[in-house]
Amino acid sequence: PPNLAIGQPAIPFEMTALDGSKIVFPKSYAGKLVMLDFWATWCGPCIAELPNVKKAYADWHDKGFEIVGISFDNEGMEEKLKTFTIEKEMPWAHIFEGKGWNTKLGEQYDVSGIPFVLLVDGDTGEILATARELRGPGLSEFIGKRLEKKKETVK
Secondary structure, three states: OOOOOOOOEOOOEEEEOOOOOEEEEOHHHOOOEEEEEEEOOOOHHHHHHHHHHHHHHHHHHHHOEEEEEEEOOEOOOHHHHHHHHHHOOOOOEEEEOOEHHHOHHHHHOOOOOOOEEEEEEOOOOEEEEOOOOOOOOOHHHHHHHHHHHHHHHHO
């Protein structure tokens, strides 16, 4: 399995999002912090975490925080996923392969359980945080601190 510890490089990839946009990760996110969020519409813990994710996005998106959702939904669920992300107000990019647990990115990242999240620096591709820091009501505050730290290192 890949070493996805803090300080290690994230695995680069090129995929097309649900909206048709091309994602070249991490290059598409230069100057930003991006959270890779492996999830599914049928995943209870993923849905339970949504309020924290949405708050972090609302608080920090305009200051350089992005999310890429990587759906583990199955074949034939694309319309359900689109409707779900609209109804739940999840405006960030979503990647959908329709292969459930056999998604290419899930396999590359050796994801064995969801939600699975990583925070990555869009400039360096370095993993800055894992699920331990990226779950729960403290998520938004944590993202804010990481963005401040990023600004300091750019100066």
